[in-house]
Amino acid sequence: MRLISVVVSVVALASASKLGSYHPTAATLPNCPSRLASPAEQRAIFNDFVNDFYVEKNTTKALLNHMTEDYIQHNPNVLSGRQSSVDFLATLVTPEGVNMTIIHNNFDNNTGYIHYRLDTLGAPEPTAIVDIFRFDGTCIVEHWDVIQTICYECR
Template sequence: MVLTSDKKSDASVSARDFAAEEVNRALVLRFYEQFFNEHQTAEAARLLAEDYRQHNPTVPDGRAPVVGYFTQFFKDNPQSRARIVRSATDGDLVYLHIHSTNGPADRGVAVVDIFRVKDGLIVEHWDVIQPVPAESANSNTMF
């Protein structure tokens, strides 16, 4: 029997550039706050690559289409906010755990956003979204 592991070797972990990862994390946090909480889509989009690649099937690729999509979304949903609960990095990837709501009465959704950063710009995005239920089988929160 052969066992494999998803864990990185100690050598690859020690080769990480934590200072560069922190720069990427700060860039993504700045983008997220300005874009999703201040709704300053055009200004925040300066941190997106022109050919930004989107893996959420409801959002288009490209900087300009993303700005257009979310500008309209925030116009229709002015109370939309996204609270960053935690963040992490791994190389060129930045991970955010988010509680996104659309007004004070909205239970919201739990989101894990993954951004890839290259040359000081966000070039790619993935997300996983789960509604926050009214009841849970345990006493833990999603955040």
């Protein structure tokens, strides 16, 4: 009986010492506000963003989880700030209304890009888009895009 008591005490002490040194992993912390991140962590966060936004087409989730409130938007049709983009994209990007086919994507030196084809329900031609995102640590802080309608009759 005494041996069991000693073993339980040792296990309890070991567990308590681990609790004191517990540090949440990147997966358990929110991405914003920004914190320092290694290039590998930034790439993983970018890939999560790409999945949420372009694959799941859950733009609200992607923006709320990965973008600072005061991010800079360089598209002249959308105001800067996260909420402006949430409002703008909420009705445009829906699972039943668009299909986004990723052609290329990469992340390096605090910058990620996605080159994709956008097919929109009712649009006569698809659109080629490149979205470029600048990160500060774990958050997207800036966005640029290049948008071009693909004209099959022009060839």
